[in-house]
Amino acid sequence: MPTARESLLDAALAALARAPWTAVRMVDVAADAGLSRQTLYNEFGSKDGLARALLRREADSYLHGVDRLLDEAGGPVDPLVAVAEWTVGQARARPLLRALLTGCWGERLPAPRPVPPGTVPTGVPAQRRADAGLPGPAEVVALVRERSLAALAPCGGEARPVGSWGLGDRCELAMRLALSCVVAPAQDGVGTLVRRAVAGTGGGQCADPDS
Structure with a gap:
């Protein structure tokens, strides 16, 4: 309930x-x-507080979904493809999430507004967290990158020739491609785009952990 x-x-x-x-x-x-x-x-506390809580829940729900997909998918590439496809699909269905991911707030949406200085903190812990602020698009990219890197590190391997892309770079690339497809959909789909791009930077094979 x-x-x-x-x-x-x-x-x-x-x-x-x-x-x-x-x-x-x-x-x-x-x-x-x-x-x-x-x-x-x-x-x-107020309508602005309700808006901040609504947006915080949207951000948390998205990040929980990212964690779930990273846990379920296997290999060094499939999880990044799954997160990218899910990100684009969810952004299309959820206007609040789309705004959080792109920073584009329409007139219909409750754009984030900071708590006015001098406001007495609420006694509700969940609201204090909501009032503390939301991650912007760049911060969301960083959060997904770090989650992806932590989940895939055992499979991705960071040893690489000088000048090639590391696992963290591939994780960020996948997320940035997903956000670009939220704004301008790819003809072949974001999954195909991410798979080609990530494999092209050296992410197609799982590194031998003993090598």
Whole structure:
């Protein structure tokens, strides 16, 4: 059973699908969640706080999905292809995620706004985390790169000729290709593009860990 906080976030996301964020009312979000407006304010503090929490959940959900795919796929290339394809598909289906990944915020969306100076920190730990800020597109690339590098290091190997690409470079390349395809879809699909590019930088074979 979802918590009150999750129910309110679900209601806010559903409201955003029907109307631009400027037209979403806190009283309606609370009513749709079957909770009081006071509960909503206790959890988020304000409409801006609700927006920050909604965006933080979107970022966390995306990164959890990346971790899951990296755990499930095998080899040095397939996990990067899986993450790239999933990133593009999710960005197309989830406007908030697309905005987080590209930094392009339309008028309908709740663009991130910092907590005003002097604001008393909330007593809700999850909201304190949301209020602390969100990763921008460059930070998301770095986070996915580090996750991919940690997951694939046993298979990728960093020993390479001078001037060739290392595993970290290939992980970042795959993510940046995915983001480019979010904005401008590739004719052959992002998976094919990533596989060709990563294999071309020396990522096609799994290194022998004893070599």
